[in-house]
Amino acid sequence: MQDAKQQSAQNSQQQVSSKPIKTPCIGVCSTALGDSICRGCKRINHEVVQWNGYTNQEKQNIMDRLAGFITQVVKLHITVSNPERLASCYQELKIKREPCVNAEAQAFYLLQALANNSLHTPELETLGLTPKPEWSNLSRDELFQLIDDAYYQLCLAYYDANYLRAYRQSIS
Helix, strand or coil: CHHHHHHHHHHHHHHHHHCCCCCCCCCCCCHHHCCCECCCCCCEHHHHHHHHHCCHHHHHHHHHHHHHHHHHHHHHHEEECCHHHHHHHHHHCCCCCCCCCCHHHHHHHHHHHHHCCCCCCCCHHHHCEEECHHHCCCCHHHHHHHHHHHHHHHHHHHHHHHHHHHHHHHHC
């Protein structure tokens, strides 16, 4: 019985890993302008350049890192008070996005799409989101900008800790 469950899990994992993983690019790439971290998708410059050459596992590792950072930052700023409402907003507002790993990532990508959209859109509470008390005086777009800036800073810190320091050590 255990062997059948393990085999089923392995088959499921193989099916997921055989599907192409789409780029997280949102068309606002700043690495071409010299940024180490893209201001749009938050990938490291070499990840942007080498994306099409990566294996699905390498791409998934990058996506998992970014999702972890998003989750960490979003939880500091907002609470997903109504996950069902949040999910339904994607359809109502006709926003196309790959399925997210969790509600916090879903909230981030929804707010990102709304910030880049000139249409009148609902406030946080009608999206199933509640700002933390210290951020409740900010507009939805101001709060998204704060979250996006914190996300960018976290990605920069990761880059510094994992790539820049190693590079500096290798040349000294």
